[in-house]
Amino acid sequence: MTAIVWQRRRAAARATWREFAARRGGLAGLIGLAVITLLALLAPLVTDVSGLDVTRATARPWQPPSAEYWLGTDHNGRSVLLLTWWGTRVSLVVGLAATVLSVLIGTVVGIAAAHFGGWASAVLMRFTDFFLVLPSMVLAIALSTVLPRGLGTIVLAIGVTAWPATARLVRAQTLAVEARPFIERAQALGGGHGHVIGRHVLPAVLPLVFVNTTLTVASAIVLESTLSFLGLGDPTRVSWGSLLHAANVHGAVSQRAWWFLVPPGLGVVCVVLAFTLCGRALETVLNPRLKGER
Amino acid sequence: MIRHLAGKLGGALVSLLFVVALGFVLFRVIPGDPVVAMTRGRPVTGDQLAELRVRLGVDKPLPEQFVDYLTAVLRGDLGTSHVYNRPVAELIGERLWPTVLLVGTSTVLAVALGLWLGIRGAWRRGSRSDRISTGLALAQWAMPTFWLGMLLSLATGNLFPSGGMRYPDTPPDFLSQALDVAHHMVLPCLTLIAVVYAQYLLVMRSSLLEEMHADYLTTARAKGLRDDLVRRRHAVPNALLPTVTLVFLHLGLVVSGAITVETVFSWPGLGLLTYEALTGPDLPLLQGTFVLLSGAVISMNVFADLLYRVLDPRVRAS
Numbered sequence A: 001m002t003a004i005v006w007q008r009r010r011a012a013a014r015a016t017w018r019e020f021a022a023r024r025g026g027l028a029g030l031i032g033l034a035v036i037t038l039l040a041l042l043a044p045l046v047t048d049v050s051g052l053d054v055t056r057a058t059a060r061p062w063q064p065p066s067a068e069y070w071l072g073t074d075h076n077g078r079s080v081l082l083l084t085w086w087g088t089r090v091s092l093v094v095g096l097a098a099t100v101l102s103v104l105i106g107t108v109v110g111i112a113a114a115h116f117g118g119w120a121s122a123v124l125m126r127f128t129d130f131f132l133v134l135p136s137m138v139l140a141i142a143l144s145t146v147l148p149r150g151l152g153t154i155v156l157a158i159g160v161t162a163w164p165a166t167a168r169l170v171r172a173q174t175l176a177v178e179a180r181p182f183i184e185r186a187q188a189l190g191g192g193h194g195h196v197i198g199r200h201v202l203p204a205v206l207p208l209v210f211v212n213t214t215l216t217v218a219s220a221i222v223l224e225s226t227l228s229f230l231g232l233g234d235p236t237r238v239s240w241g242s243l244l245h246a247a248n249v250h251g252a253v254s255q256r257a258w259w260f261l262v263p264p265g266l267g268v269v270c271v272v273l274a275f276t277l278c279g280r281a282l283e284t285v286l287n288p289r290l291k292g293e294r
Numbered sequence B: 001m002i003r004h005l006a007g008k009l010g011g012a013l014v015s016l017l018f019v020v021a022l023g024f025v026l027f028r029v030i031p032g033d034p035v036v037a038m039t040r041g042r043p044v045t046g047d048q049l050a051e052l053r054v055r056l057g058v059d060k061p062l063p064e065q066f067v068d069y070l071t072a073v074l075r076g077d078l079g080t081s082h083v084y085n086r087p088v089a090e091l092i093g094e095r096l097w098p099t100v101l102l103v104g105t106s107t108v109l110a111v112a113l114g115l116w117l118g119i120r121g122a123w124r125r126g127s128r129s130d131r132i133s134t135g136l137a138l139a140q141w142a143m144p145t146f147w148l149g150m151l152l153s154l155a156t157g158n159l160f161p162s163g164g165m166r167y168p169d170t171p172p173d174f175l176s177q178a179l180d181v182a183h184h185m186v187l188p189c190l191t192l193i194a195v196v197y198a199q200y201l202l203v204m205r206s207s208l209l210e211e212m213h214a215d216y217l218t219t220a221r222a223k224g225l226r227d228d229l230v231r232r233r234h235a236v237p238n239a240l241l242p243t244v245t246l247v248f249l250h251l252g253l254v255v256s257g258a259i260t261v262e263t264v265f266s267w268p269g270l271g272l273l274t275y276e277a278l279t280g281p282d283l284p285l286l287q288g289t290f291v292l293l294s295g296a297v298i299s300m301n302v303f304a305d306l307l308y309r310v311l312d313p314r315v316r317a318s
Helices: A003-021 A024-046 A080-116 A118-133 A136-146 A151-162 A164-178 A181-188 A193-229 A240-249 A258-286 B002-029 B034-038 B046-056 B062-074 B088-123 B128-142 B145-156 B174-211 B215-222 B227-249 B251-265 B270-279 B283-311 B313-317
Strands: none
Touching (some): A024 A080, A024 A258, A080 A118, A080 A151, A080 A193, A118 B283, A151 A164, A151 A193, A193 A240, A193 A258, B002 B283, B034 B046, B088 B174, B088 B283, B145 B251, B174 B227, B227 B251
């Protein structure tokens, strides 16, 4: 690739960034995400893991917030602040991993359905439509019940249920790109499937996929917290959903223990809002049709 | 028209068969030996295991099991729950009505609220009330349903019952029973509405925004119609069309919401039944609720598709 191409790409990236940074919502979301990621990464360096161990908890259970325990203690006498902080890690990792899986499946199915056409495409789209109408949470519950409990299962359950929307989107975009004359030219010059998909279709589809990814992370994190809330999460790890599961099972509502309920849920809301704001801002920047509207 | 109808119904039938087959794969093939999973952590002898296998019919080869399962489901037999030790179909029948009541009431209210706010927002686009209601809708969309339910229950204190559907000591006459159920339904209903209405608001808002610059609105205004008549008679009916289908398409979301809301408030419906089945784990029961909930959502989608053709002459003509 020549230097001019890279120069142009750098200029395009700078222009995109300038436009993105001009949107207050998107910028706020990005800053929020940076802060949350930093906190998640710092957790093992700044705090002591042994505080998560039930057997070593020394404090009185169900303590309201105090100078020593800023967010009070849970039913085992562990610090809620520490639990919520560590919960960030699992929620982020599961959300991101599940999204990568679902976007990967969706992109492959979408491009394949649009590029190859014929009966294979018809079968793929029938399959996608079937999964699209299937209530994703019911399927995710079924999958995580029958598979052994663990982070991998949750990731798989979310990834396998969340892909159809991406597949539809990618298929539509691929069809639009492949209708253009330069694809015909590439094929006339002897470009095979690999060349057309890799060099022409993918670069045109990826920005859209990227936006879709940001928005999918948000719903993946909500789905993760819901599955963990139902008790389907990894029992050995602390996540926001599993904290709320514990709060529900041990009667935090009847104990009026608001300090145990509010922080994990607020964590979910902050992360989901941050991803949604970023995704919407990116969508407006990368999709020229939305500019100037709404 | 009839050909189209037959095609749609045929497709729906295939989807329903898919669901039933998926239920078999999920609950019979993936878990391996269901008998081992059922008896995990309990002392059982080899003879008991073998007897249980024969009783459940899992001693036969898989294809034969599938045929047995398929004929049973088609006859309406969804197997026996081993936690309740009763037929799954009977349990589902008992729990169906509370869910229909809860989901129905909250969907109707959420649709009304969402459409009203959406129309207002689009008509006065960019105004303060539009920005507030859209922002609020986005924030509520980010909230996990069950968390909102727990917060509501925490915030209202003893004002509303914290769970269940009725008190055991309510007089048996219709009026007091109905009032008691309504009293229990306030919080679960509010939670479901809060989570679901945002979808309808955003859809209605953007669909009305697309109609805003249409020529027929200019014509209507040029005829001298008042602003709210232009909105009510001309813009809203056209913008409603895509929204109607989306109401039904989003029913999957409502079903997901119902599972967690019923878990939080111990509302004795299908959602709570699903939760009880997954904590067991009671695989035949979970299989039953899986097939039923998925089947219901798929049927609703087909219904939405057909309804759209009835409502929109443009689709009928093409």
